[in-house]
Amino acid sequence: xxxxxxxxxxxxxxxxxxxxxxxxxxxxxxxxxxxxxxxxxxxxxxxxxxxxxxxxxxxxxxxxxxxxxxxxxxxxxxxxxxxxxxxxxxxxxxxxxxxxxxxxxxxxxxxxxxxxxxxxxxxxxxxxxxxxxxxxxxxxxxxxxxxxxxxxxxxxxxxxxxxxxxxxxxxxxxxxxxxxxxxxxxxxxxxxxxxxxxxxxxxxxxxxxxxxxxxxxxxxxxxxxxxxxxxxxxxxxxxxxxxxxxxxxxxxxxxxxxxxxxxxxxxxxxxxxxxxxxxxxxxxxxxxxxxxxxxxxxxxxxxxxxxxxxxxxxxxxxxxxxxxxxxxxxxxxxxxxxxxxxxxxxxxxxxxxxxxxxxxxxxxxxxxxxxxxxxxxxxxxxxxxxxxxxxxxxxxxxxxxxxxxxxxxxxxxxxxxxxxxxxxxxxxxxxxxxxxxxxxxxxxxxxxxxxxxxxxxxxxxxxxxxxxxxxxxxxx
Amino acid sequence: xxxxxxxxxxxxxxxxxxxxxxxxxxxxxxxxxxxxxxxxxxxxxxxxxxxxxxxxxxxxxxxxxxxxxxxxxxxxxxxxxxxxxxxxxxxxxxxxxxxxxxxxxxxxxxxxxxxxxxxxxxxxxxxxxxxxxxxxxxxxxxxxxxxxxxxxxxxxxxxxxxxxxxxxxxxxxxxxxxxxxxxxxxxxxxxxxxxxxxxxxxxxxxxxxxxxxxxxxxxxxxxxxxxxxxxxxxxxxxxxxxxxxxxxxxxxxxxxxxxxxxxxxxxxxxxxxxxxxxxxxxxxxxxxxxxxxxxxxxxxxxxxxxxxxxxxxxxxxxxxxxxxxxxxxxxxxxxxxxxxxxxxxxxxxxxxxxxxxxxxxxxxxxxxxxxxxxxxxxxxxxxxxxxxxxxxxxxxxxxxxxxxxxxxxxxxxxxxxxxxxxxxxxxxxxxxxxxxxxxxxxxxxxxxxxxxxxxxxxxxxxxxxxxxxxxxxxxxxxxxxxx
Numbered sequence: 001x002x003x004x005x006x007x008x009x010x011x012x013x014x015x016x017x018x019x020x021x022x023x024x025x026x027x028x029x030x031x032x033x034x035x036x037x038x039x040x041x042x043x044x045x046x047x048x049x050x051x052x053x054x055x056x057x058x059x060x061x062x063x064x065x066x067x068x069x070x071x072x073x074x075x076x077x078x079x080x081x082x083x084x085x086x087x088x089x090x091x092x093x094x095x096x097x098x099x100x101x102x103x104x105x106x107x108x109x110x111x112x113x114x115x116x117x118x119x120x121x122x123x124x125x126x127x128x129x130x131x132x133x134x135x136x137x138x139x140x141x142x143x144x145x146x147x148x149x150x151x152x153x154x155x156x157x158x159x160x161x162x163x164x165x166x167x168x169x170x171x172x173x174x175x176x177x178x179x180x181x182x183x184x185x186x187x188x189x190x191x192x193x194x195x196x197x198x199x200x201x202x203x204x205x206x207x208x209x210x211x212x213x214x215x216x217x218x219x220x221x222x223x224x225x226x227x228x229x230x231x232x233x234x235x236x237x238x239x240x241x242x243x244x245x246x247x248x249x250x251x252x253x254x255x256x257x258x259x260x261x262x263x264x265x266x267x268x269x270x271x272x273x274x275x276x277x278x279x280x281x282x283x284x285x286x287x288x289x290x291x292x293x294x295x296x297x298x299x300x301x302x303x304x305x306x307x308x309x310x311x312x313x314x315x316x317x318x319x320x321x322x323x324x325x326x327x328x329x330x331x332x333x334x335x336x337x338x339x340x341x342x343x344x345x346x347x348x349x350x351x352x353x354x355x356x357x358x359x360x361x362x363x364x365x366x367x368x369x370x371x372x373x374x375x376x377x378x379x380x381x382x383x384x385x386x387x388x389x390x391x392x393x394x395x396x397x398x399x400x401x402x403x404x405x406x407x408x409x410x411x412x413x414x415x416x417x418x419x420x421x422x423x424x425x426x427x428x429x430x431x432x433x434x435x436x437x438x439x440x441x442x443x444x445x446x447x448x449x450x451x452x453x454x455x456x457x458x459x460x461x462x463x464x465x466x467x468x469x470x471x472x473x474x475x476x
Numbered sequence: 477x478x479x480x481x482x483x484x485x486x487x488x489x490x491x492x493x494x495x496x497x498x499x500x501x502x503x504x505x506x507x508x509x510x511x512x513x514x515x516x517x518x519x520x521x522x523x524x525x526x527x528x529x530x531x532x533x534x535x536x537x538x539x540x541x542x543x544x545x546x547x548x549x550x551x552x553x554x555x556x557x558x559x560x561x562x563x564x565x566x567x568x569x570x571x572x573x574x575x576x577x578x579x580x581x582x583x584x585x586x587x588x589x590x591x592x593x594x595x596x597x598x599x600x601x602x603x604x605x606x607x608x609x610x611x612x613x614x615x616x617x618x619x620x621x622x623x624x625x626x627x628x629x630x631x632x633x634x635x636x637x638x639x640x641x642x643x644x645x646x647x648x649x650x651x652x653x654x655x656x657x658x659x660x661x662x663x664x665x666x667x668x669x670x671x672x673x674x675x676x677x678x679x680x681x682x683x684x685x686x687x688x689x690x691x692x693x694x695x696x697x698x699x700x701x702x703x704x705x706x707x708x709x710x711x712x713x714x715x716x717x718x719x720x721x722x723x724x725x726x727x728x729x730x731x732x733x734x735x736x737x738x739x740x741x742x743x744x745x746x747x748x749x750x751x752x753x754x755x756x757x758x759x760x761x762x763x764x765x766x767x768x769x770x771x772x773x774x775x776x777x778x779x780x781x782x783x784x785x786x787x788x789x790x791x792x793x794x795x796x797x798x799x800x801x802x803x804x805x806x807x808x809x810x811x812x813x814x815x816x817x818x819x820x821x822x823x824x825x826x827x828x829x830x831x832x833x834x835x836x837x838x839x840x841x842x843x844x845x846x847x848x849x850x851x852x853x854x855x856x857x858x859x860x861x862x863x864x865x866x867x868x869x870x871x872x873x874x875x876x877x878x879x880x881x882x883x884x885x886x887x888x889x890x891x892x893x894x895x896x897x898x899x900x901x902x903x904x905x906x907x908x909x910x911x912x913x914x915x916x917x918x919x920x921x922x923x924x925x926x927x928x929x930x931x932x933x934x935x936x937x938x939x940x941x942x943x944x945x946x947x948x949x950x951x952x953x954x955x956x957x958x959x
Binding site (some may be wrong): 020039042043045046047048049051052078080082087088089090112131141268270271275276277278 | 555556562565567569572574575576578632673674675676677678680682706708709711712727787789791792794795797798801802812816836839841844847911
């Protein structure tokens with residue numbers, strides 16, 4: 001039988017606010033345990049939540065970025081359950097009325113574009129952490145993270161392969177950073193995905209029973225986990241078994257998923273509207289104010305780059321894959337002033353290759369956009385050849401200065417003085433009589449050999465088109 | 477002096493006729509003498525109290541005194557006060573020392589008032605007789621075999637026995653007005669949102685409201701000037717201009733329209749109480765007021781609605797008492813679940829557990845719509861009744877409690893009979909309206925309160941209505957014998 005996998009994602013994005021969602025405690029990562037736990041974070045008797053408006057602005061930004069409905073009135077609810085790192089005994093979340101409604105995100109999967117529908121996004125608070133190391137037979141509780149603002153983004157079950165799910169997750173990961181609401185740091189848990197996976201016979205329109213893979217914090221693990229889970233579900237069904245709805249964890253060491261708890265044991269969370277918080281009202285004016293601060297979104301920027309810079313769709317898409325790359329490109333292109341396509345080639349080529357090699361982000365590139373533009377100007381005005389430019393770029397990367405300094409210091413300036421070139425050509429012709437004879441006998445290839453010899457003799461600095469021209473004259 | 481009004485005490489302090497230290501010592505001496513019999517206070521800390529009195533004297537000396545500077549006030553043990561054990565009447569918090577101040581406590585500190593101590597209360601404010609306190613029954617100073625009412629029974633008894641100049645209380649379903657009625661004092665529950673709930677241990681968040689308990693309406697007004705005010709730390713606190721609650725005290729009552737809900741004078745009301753309330757209303761007519769019959773048809777549903785909503789919120793509010801971070805933890809347990817179960821089974825009393833169970837039940841999947849949602853709908857109808865009634869009148873009057881103080885143990889076996897104590901008070905909380913009780917006389921030697929219900933933010937008018945009555949009568953000056 002042919003099977004089809006159906007995937008939906010729930011992503012917890014930690015919002016980049018200075019303080020927690022319902023208190024003034026800091027959200028900075030990595031502090032000593034419980035040093036960022038104020039009276040509200042600890043849930044002392046009598047404390048009350050006060051909504052952080054910045055978290056609301058982040059949610060509105062996201063809603064605008066995915067072209068979603070933003071609810072004029074949304075409601076915070078209490079999700080009740082006992083757990084040691086949940087200090088109040090309930091999590092404040094949004095249940096029936098979330099702030100962000102239906103929206104969509106277009107992702108590139110291979111050569112195809114696919115629209116992933118987003119069901120909702122809601123604001124909620126994070127829990128603390130249980131710490132099992134360092135306590136013999138006991139558990140420690142660190143409440144620094146308790147109350148950190150999260151935006152939980154839920155998709156429709158629209159994805160049909162691990163590749164689509166990963167493409168969506170990557171696109172979302174980039175988007176939340178692009179609009180500045182999340183730092184995207186997956187190691188620190190700022191961006192965590194739960195993936196719902198089910199399989200069904202191809203052609204069926206009924207959904208199979210799903211299992212939820214919890215807390216995936218890398219795209220590679222996500223890919224592996226979905227692939228394993230899909231295989232496991234298909235094998236189970238083909239062996240005559242049934243799938244039980246369950247929550248599963250992915251073990252990166254074994255590459256396998258295993259059930260954590262089945263849904264029969266699931267909690268009854270007894271959601272009800274939080275009486276400590278008034279319904280959240282968002283006015284058209286609030287939305288307009290956020291809109292005014294929105295950066296240009298990737299899709300719009302891509303279209304603009306095709307128009308304005310004459311980039312191909314592919315190049316425009318690659319350059320706008322991240323905001324920092326787009327920013328780099330724009331800065332370099334502006335400084336350069338010449339054909340933007342040349343800038344794009346260098347950014348996607350030499351710059352990207354070096355970054356990749358060293359595992360760095362473009363924002364950390366040792367060659368600044370202005371420096372890259374400086375190099376490109378020297379190619380354009382004929383000071384150096386494209387070949388020499390590669391060497392200059394390497395030297396710039398190594399921190400030896402800007403292009404002009406390196407060209408000057410290493411004497412890499414292209415020789416365009418026809419007298420000097422003529423002298424080199426004469427020497428080469430004199431020293432390579434055999435090759436000259438071959439050429440004259442009709443072997444065109446010998447001509448290229450002679451050009452090469454001239455370039456070598458000039459240490460690559462001779463202007464290649466001039467060498468060509470003069471050689472042709474001399475051999476005529 | 478112990479019978480003096482807050483205004484008189486302030487004048488004595490300002491005129492250096494007495495120091496705050498002397499006044500405070502006088503009250504502490506009375507506490508030493510009467511508290512062992514009454515059990516109104518659960519925590520006393522003479523050193524802290526006297527330090528505050530000392531600071532108040534210095535402030536008076538600098539000429540920076542406000543109306544309550546140097547005046548000893550009792551604080552219900554539901555308010556977190558930095559450095560003070562704050563128990564909320566529960567074993568769960570027997571050893572909990574609050575590391576921060578509630579907004580109400582801060583307000584009294586800013587005013588320069590002296591904190592005399594923390595008063596006894598029903599556990600987590602759940603009760604109408606003070607019998608659910610882990611720290612023992614509070615006795616009614618008028619008859620020590622009787623209850624003082626609840627949940628602010630400690631504060632009520634402290635005022636009645638003149639063990640403080642005035643006290644704070646909280647009122648979720650009648651917890652200020654019913655004990656005020658049973659102990660013969662004045663108590664006001666303000667409009668929901670007027671006093672910040674920050675630092676006040678939550679019972680039912682959408683109903684809880686702090687308010688003053690004192691000898692007279694005038695004293696309540698002075699207390700309100702300190703207690704009311706916007707607090708950004710409470711999202712339900714209302715951002716309003718500061719008001720002077722004494723501004724209408726001397727306004728004559730001519731033309732005042734008093735609404736009398738027919739449902740408040742029907743079955744369930746004790747005949748002696750009815751007589752006192754009717755006499756009080758006759759007195760108001762003499763003072764120039766008019767009366768008009770109004771109807772609050774959904775009032776009969778207020779107790780069932782309350783006993784769905786309040787326990788629902790309480791079941792969630794009390795989830796934080798889990799033995800993990802502070803408060804009581806069972807000494808022995810086998811694993812996490814066992815720790816939770818034993819801690820909460822041992823740390824909470826019977827009434828609290830009953831309400832947690834009711835609340836958990838009504839919020840459960842499959843029951844939520846039938847109970848919680850339905851109760852919310854009826855709550856809106858109850859509020860609408862009042863909106864309609866206030867089209868015909870300025871204030872509503874009736875009894876504060878269906879009877880006088882009952883015997884200790886009389887109603888403990890039957891929770892529903894206890895719940896009916898709040899028959900006339902609960903609807904006011906559900907609607908978020910202000911309500912007060914003032915002493916209106918006696919039935920069989922026990923005090924009876926008259927309830928005055930006002931429209932939203934009409935506290936100043938209500939306090940004036942109370943004050944004018946107290947100018948014409950002397951019920952509010954009566955003291956229990958032997959005190």
